[in-house]
Amino acid sequence: MNAKNTLYSILDLALISQNATLKDTFANIVALAQSAEKAGFTRYWLAEHHNSEHIGSSATAILIGHAAQATNTLRIGSGGIMLPNHSPLIVAEQFGTLAALHPNRIDLGLGRAPGTDRATAAAIRSDFMSAAQDFPREVAKIQQYFSKDNRNTAVRAPVAEGAAVPIYILGSSTDSAHLAAKKGLPYAFASHFATTYLATAIKIYREEFQPSDALEKPYVMAGVNIIIADTDEEAKRIATSLIQLIVGLLTGKRSGVKPPTTFTEEHQEILEHPQVHQMLKYSFIGSKATVKAQVKTFLEETQADELIAVTNIYDIEDRIKSYQLFAEIMQELHTAS
Known part of the structure; x- marks a missing residue:
């Protein structure tokens, strides 16, 4: 394994902790992003979710x-825009505008899931199901709107034409x-929660990859949960x-991120x-030394080009510290390779 060139990034769901406000x-988004910039992270992505009082990332482009x-x-x-929720033209206009405001710094990760329940998905876009089935064509529309060649068509997003906004395909x-x-696009797999098909999906992607104007060779990003102290x-x-968050998710009793408690045998049983x-x-949880060994093994198994870390922690200071320690781990792996 050569981790010398493995990048490291952050995926933020903008979860709302108990006793915290929007x-x-x-x-906290600002505090974490500024800390990540200082720690050498490559990118900071925000997810899209709807109809949840405990998740703040519903207006993703604004955040x-x-x-x-x-x-x-x-x-x-x-990480990402759930494309079937949106008109491709509007997405192109939004991200073209972001790119004009922040040149060469904006990424557009696209996913097919609704990021919400069925009823809300229908409320967002009445033809959601057909849009989801047409995901490849919807992605192609995005690519067309960002193309310089689109200036000669009837329907345009001028702010997006020629904008340097790399497109990533997200999946589980x-x-x-x-x-x-x-499509010859970089691929980000949601292995921080959808673990079953990681190895198979990476294998398919690398074997079937077709070089494009966007990318000459396969590029794999893999999601991991990271908690370091x-x-x-x-x-x-x-x-x-x-752990409490996952239990709430599986039982339908969702809540804001709860304060940590003493780790007990019951918590261990839940994990098992x-x-x-x-x-x-x-999910790599432990001291810096413990997590470093786990990350090293994961990179050996996946040969991922980039790790994108999710750290669902109640306290922002603990969260920032965990990410800083993760950055140190990646830098040490770079040096050792």
Whole structure:
């Protein structure tokens, strides 16, 4: 394994902690992005979710601008824009505008899932299901609107034409791997929660990849959950917030991110439950030394070009520290390679 060139980035769901407000959450985006820029992260992506009082990332493009305005060199983007929710023309206009405001710093990650429940998806866009089935063609429309050649067509997004906004295909199954390979686009797999098809999807993508104007060779980003503290015990304590989050997700009793508690045998039993264990398979929790060994093994297994880390932690200071320690790990792996 050669981790010398492996990049490291952040995926933020803008989760709202208990006893925190939306304003607090949006302030934390700025604090985390600024810290990430100093720590050498490549990019900071924000997800898209709807109809959840515990997730703040519903107006993703606006939050991307919020983070970009507060930073100088960090790439800011979507992880992702759930394209069937939107008109491709509007997405092109929004991200073309962001690119004009923050040149060479904006990424457009595109996903096919709704990021919400069925009823809300229908409320967002009445033809959501047909748009989801037409995802490859919807992506092609985005590419057309960003093309300089589009200036000669009847329907245009002038602010997007020729804008330097790289497009990434996001996915959690093998369908996305085939599409990313066919289009010759970078591929980001959501292995921070959808672990089952990671190896298969990466294999398909690399074997079927067709070089394009956007990319000469395959580029794989893999999602991982990262929680790092000074000791294994402290990291486990902080991770109880994530465990409670997962339990709420699986039982339908969702809430804001809860404060951490003492790690108990009950928490360990939850982690060993087959469904939870599978979902959190690529979750690296512990001291810097512990997580470094886990990350090294993961890179050896996947040969990922970039890790994009999700850190669902109650306290913003603990969260920033965890990401800083993760950056140190990646820098040490770079040096050792």
